[in-house]
Amino acid sequence: MMRFILSKNILVVVLTAFLQMGLSACKPSTPMENNMNAVELQKGDDQTEKSSFKTGIKELGILKNVEDSGYPFLTIFIEFPERQFSEYFTLNLEELQDISPQELTNAIGKYVSFEYNSDLINSLIEIEYQDKGIILHDDTVFQNDDLKRITGVFSNAAEETIGDLPGEIYITTEEEITEKFSFFITSDIVALNGKVVTAHYEQRTLNTITSLEIK
Numbered sequence: 506m507m508r509f510i511l512s513k514n515i516l517v518v519v520l521t522a523f524l525q526m527g528l529s530a531c532k533p534s535t536p537m538e539n540n541m542n543a544v545e546l547q548k549g550d551d552q553t554e555k556s557s558f559k560t561g562i563k564e565l566g567i568l569k570n571v572e573d574s575g576y577p578f579l580t581i582f583i584e585f586p587e588r589q590f591s592e593y594f595t596l597n598l599e600e601l602q603d604i605s606p607q608e609l610t611n612a613i614g615k616y617v618s619f620e621y622n623s624d625l626i627n628s629l630i631e632i633e634y635q636d637k638g639i640i641l642h643d644d645t646v647f648q649n650d651d652l653k654r655i656t657g658v659f660s661n662a663a664e665e666t667i668g669d670l671p672g673e674i675y676i677t678t679e680e681e682i683t684e685k686f687s688f689f690i691t692s693d694i695v696a697l698n699g700k701v702v703t704a705h706y707e708q709r710t711l712n713t714i715t716s717l718e719i720k
Contacts, residue, residue, distance in 0.1 A: 560622045561715075566592075568617045568719075571609045576669050579606060581714070583617065594621060594712045604717055616720040623712050629674075629686040631705040632659070634697055652705045655684050662698040666690040676704050 569591065570582040577598040584591040598606070630652060657678035666672045672690045677683045686706065688694070 558622070558624050561620055562623065563618070563620050565616060565618050565720075568609065568612050568615060571606065571613065573606070578669075579609065581609065583619075592712065594619075594714050596714045596717070601714070601717060608719065612719045617717055618720060619714050619717040621712050621714045623710060625708050626711045627653075627684055627686050627706050628709045629688050629704060629706045632694070632697060633703040633705070634700060652707050654703060654705055655682075656703040657682075657701065659697050659700055659702045662690050662694050664690065665692060665695055676702065 564583075564585070566583040566585045568581060569584050572580045572582075574580045574595070577600075579596045579598065581594050581596055582591060583594060596604075596609075598604070655676050655678060657676045660675045660677065662672070662674045666689045671687045674686050674688055674690065674694070675683050676686075684704070684706070686704070
């Protein structure tokens with residue numbers, strides 16, 4: 506069975522740290538659809554209370570690291586010392602034009618006040634077609650027993666991704682259940698458009714900052 510390594514990784518590398526309902530003041534959220542319940546940050550071994558979307562969560566923490574995730578995205582690591590835990594967040598420079606990468610780098614070690622959205626997203630790991638072609642994202646991740654699986658018609662992948670933002674691809678089952686994935690569409694993926702495939706994926710929490718102020 507042939508395997509093709511995808512040319513680009515999913516932009517959203519931001520993973521769930523320890524989440525739970527119960528924060529007093531402000532909490533996390535990421536960009537996407539309609540409101541449901543809250544996804545709230547919590548420390549330690551707390552269980553995760555998941556929801557599909559929450560917006561406008563306000564937080565205050567210490568900026569610990571800034572990484573380039575491919576323009577226009579940055580991945581930043583923020584520590585919440587009072588609650589003794591840390592979390593990753595995504596920042597889109599095109600949406601926060603009053604903040605530059607250099608300003609953020611210079612602010613490492615300082616407190617930042619920010620607002621963000623938190624969303625549960627599908628992270629595509631592997632696509633299988635007729636047991637012949639497999640597009641593989643990561644061999645080690647693929648061993649994850651928690652991976653979900655969907656078989657259906659692959660769509661919205663007629664052209665390769667052009668630009669800095671990933672495309673949106675869909676898989677629809679015979680029961681008309683559709684799952685959406687954000688991904689950089691390569692020529693290997695274009696070749697599968699309109700075909701019946703099996704996708705292996707996992708759900709991750711994406712925290713996206715919508716405003717930020719350096720203290």
